[in-house]
Amino acid sequence: xxxxxxxxxxxxxxxxxxxxxxxxxxxxxxxxxxxxxxSTFRFAVRDWPGHQPGQHVLVxxxxxxxxxxxxxxxxxxxxxxxxxxxxxxDHVPGGEVSGHLHTVAKxxxxxxxxxxxxxxxxxxxxxPALLLGGGxxxxxxxxxxxxxxxxxxxxxxxxxxxxxxxxxxxYAEEFGDxxxxxxxxxxxxxxxxxxxxxxxxxxxxxxxxxxxxxNGFAEYASRLLVSCGQPRDRIRIERFG
Numbered sequence: 001x002x003x004x005x006x007x008x009x010x011x012x013x014x015x016x017x018x019x020x021x022x023x024x025x026x027x028x029x030x031x032x033x034x035x036x037x038x039s040t041f042r043f044a045v046r047d048w049p050g051h052q053p054g055q056h057v058l059v060x061x062x063x064x065x066x067x068x069x070x071x072x073x074x075x076x077x078x079x080x081x082x083x084x085x086x087x088x089x090d091h092v093p094g095g096e097v098s099g100h101l102h103t104v105a106k107x108x109x110x111x112x113x114x115x116x117x118x119x120x121x122x123x124x125x126x127x128p129a130l131l132l133g134g135g136x137x138x139x140x141x142x143x144x145x146x147x148x149x150x151x152x153x154x155x156x157x158x159x160x161x162x163x164x165x166x167x168x169x170x171y172a173e174e175f176g177d178x179x180x181x182x183x184x185x186x187x188x189x190x191x192x193x194x195x196x197x198x199x200x201x202x203x204x205x206x207x208x209x210x211x212x213x214x215n216g217f218a219e220y221a222s223r224l225l226v227s228c229g230q231p232r233d234r235i236r237i238e239r240f241g
Contacts, residue, residue: 023060023112024048028105029084034170038136040076040088041101045113048083051075052122053143054210054238057087057115059097071097074140074212074238075116078147085113088170090136121238123147123210128156128203130230132190132221134213135163140238141212142171145178156203162190162217190221195228206231212238 030042053075060070077086091102105111123129123144131141138161148157162182163169169181182190198207209230211221218239226232 020049020115020117023058023114026111026113028107028109028111030107031105034088035168037091037168038088038170039091039102040086041105042077042084042086043111043113044084046083048085049116050079051085051116052119052124053078053147054122054140055116055118056140056238057085057113057117059087060112060114061097061100062112069096069100071095072117075143076139078143078150080147080150088136088139088142118238121210121212121236123208125151125153125155127208128205129158130198130207130209131157131159132209132211132213132225133159133161134190134217134221135168136170137211137213137217137238137240138170139212141210142174144210145174156207158198158207160190160194162213190217190224192224192228195225199225199228199230206234209235210238211235213240215239 024045024047026043026045028041029044032040034040056072056074058070058072060068062068073087073089075085076088089098089101092098121140125147129144131144133141141159145157145159148155157178159179160182161179162184164185165183175181180194182194207230209225211218218237222235222237225235
């Protein structure tokens with residue numbers, strides 16, 4: 001890519017801190033099964049202030065007796081869908097919120113949602129992005145990919161997804177040439193060879209790397225990136241577990 005290339009930069013959607021701090025009523029409008037353990041939940045949210053790809057929200061459930069349970073979930077949907085957002089949630093054994101969403105919730109039910117939360121991991125589309133996701137860690141990275149496609153951005157973006165088997169791959173039908181999928185049970189874990197082509201010939205200003213996954217995946221992937229030459233100060237990590 002010539003050093004003279006320029007990238008179209010989308011407008012930033014940056015809600016105020018006050019807007020982020022309140023819980024808003026949200027109505028579940030649709031459920032879409034992604035894998036045996038992952039489903040996408042689409043909500044209509046009153047007065048949603050907008051978000052950036054890579055941010056997350058806090059979902060709160062309140063029982064009839066007043067008991068509450070809450071959990072943070074990454075946003076799967078890109079900006080540009082006023083009043084709606086999507087969360088792809090893993091059914092965690094024993095999880096109060098994920099268990100409710102997967103086994104009890106139905107369209108028409110209400111929850112409360114606070115956010116968006118987090119700015120460090122956000123990608124507004126203004127810099128080349130090298131994305132590494134492990135398992136359900138692909139969720140916020142998919143929001144970035146969808147954002148790029150929705151706006152027709154020419155900013156370089158590459159996505160590497162590591163899952164155990166084909167059945168564990170979320171959003172499989174949406175991936176294109178920008179995505180490399182690693183089936184770790186067959187191919188082994190993420191390796192330097194998966195990164196070599198991208199890091200050997202980076203964009204003129206280099207990559208901003210985004211890693212999302214379990215603690216183990218995030219630690220391993222970040223060390224691997226550094227060993228392959230990625231600057232430490234250009235690695236952003238979102239981890240769970």
